[in-house]
Amino acid sequence: MSSHTDADVQTTDPTPTPATPSSRRLVVLISGSGSNLQALIDAQNTPALPNTSIVLVLSNRKAAHGLVRATTASPPIPTAYLALQPYLRSNPGKTREDYDLELARIVLRAKPDVVVLAGWMHIVSEPFLEALRGTREVKDEGQGQDESSSNNDENPVPTNPIPVINLHPALPGQFDGANAIQRGYEAFQRGEVDKLGVMVHRVVAEVDRGEPLIVREVPIEKGESLEVYEERLHRVEWEIIVQATKRVLDEVKPLPLEDTENA
Numbered sequence: 001m002s003s004h005t006d007a008d009v010q011t012t013d014p015t016p017t018p019a020t021p022s023s024r025r026l027v028v029l030i031s032g033s034g035s036n037l038q039a040l041i042d043a044q045n046t047p048a049l050p051n052t053s054i055v056l057v058l059s060n061r062k063a064a065h066g067l068v069r070a071t072t073a074s075p076p077i078p079t080a081y082l083a084l085q086p087y088l089r090s091n092p093g094k095t096r097e098d099y100d101l102e103l104a105r106i107v108l109r110a111k112p113d114v115v116v117l118a119g120w121m122h123i124v125s126e127p128f129l130e131a132l133r134g135t136r137e138v139k140d141e142g143q144g145q146d147e148s149s150s151n152n153d154e155n156p157v158p159t160n161p162i163p164v165i166n167l168h169p170a171l172p173g174q175f176d177g178a179n180a181i182q183r184g185y186e187a188f189q190r191g192e193v194d195k196l197g198v199m200v201h202r203v204v205a206e207v208d209r210g211e212p213l214i215v216r217e218v219p220i221e222k223g224e225s226l227e228v229y230e231e232r233l234h235r236v237e238w239e240i241i242v243q244a245t246k247r248v249l250d251e252v253k254p255l256p257l258e259d260t261e262n263a
């Protein structure tokens with residue numbers, strides 16, 4: 001069990017999940033409590049997410065409870081931590097884009113089929129997305145290497161574009177950005193909008209403007225508390241994050257027919 005320090009990127013379980021021809025690999029990025037990560041953890045290798053394992057949980061906040069959810073999962077899920085400001089302090093002259101490329105390097109080393117942003121509170125830049133698409137080579141300058149990383153991952157370039165999807169607690173075009181739940185709730189109570197909801201969308205450089213994959217309205221009552229509304233909203237999120245992840249996995253790595261019959 002290793003601890004996460006500001007400058008280091010370490011896994012809590014150096015035993016990487018072996019890749020098998022039909023198994024599907026997820027990397028999940030988090031910043032907070034990780035209840036949506038937990039929904040994905042619980043769905044692994046069930047009919048909801050057949051033949052699928054989370055191979056890395058990456059957080060930009062050391063105190064994110066989602067890291068605990070990963071390390072206490074059975075089997076434990078490798079974790080990594082890299083925050084922007086400590087990275088910049090530890091690497092004078094490096095930029096936010098350099099940080100994003102280091103994020104991409106960490107993600108690519110895990111060889112995911114799909115990357116899920118589940119409460120990930122950092123806007124990723126185009127270089128990150130290009131690295132995941134495979135249109136930008138990410139040279140491993142030896143910075144932030146996992147203790148368990150091996151040199152054969154020096155230039156992790158994906159052979160196929162790796163989709164990145166994001167869970168956003170608002171309807172398409174509504175309340176882009178952070179704090180969307182509270183902003184939407186308050187707008188509804190002021191009568192400015194007549195419906196609210198959640199979606200999972202593909203991630204593009206423009207924040208929350210990628211193609212919606214799954215959109216669900218969340219019922220809300222005039223006068224009800226934010227807490228009551230938010231609890232209802234999160235329950236919908238836990239469903240659609242699994243559904244959207246399965247849909248994108250099936251796009252990029254469909255299961256062999258015999259596996260679906262057994263799923």
Ligand SMILES: Nc1nc2c(c(=O)[nH]1)N[C@@H](CN(C=O)c1ccc(C(=O)N[C@@H](CCC(=O)O)C(=O)O)cc1)CN2
Nearest residue numbers: 120121122123124166168177178203204205206207208
């Ligand atoms: N390029 C993209 N990056 C991200 C997207 C996206 O669609 N395109 N989705 C977001 C998730 N998100 C809303 O769904 C979101 C998260 C965070 C922010 C934001 O303003 N972050 C600030 C830092 C805030 C903080 O640290 O508390 C920032 O990155 O400077 C906006 C939208 C994930 N990334």
Ligand SMILES: NCC(=O)N[C@@H]1O[C@H](COP(=O)([O-])[O-])[C@@H](O)[C@H]1O
Nearest residue numbers: 032033034035036119167168169177
């Ligand atoms: N803009 C992104 C954003 O606001 N994401 C939101 O953060 C929460 C994470 O909860 P969790 O950490 O319990 O999964 C979720 O409600 C998710 O929609």
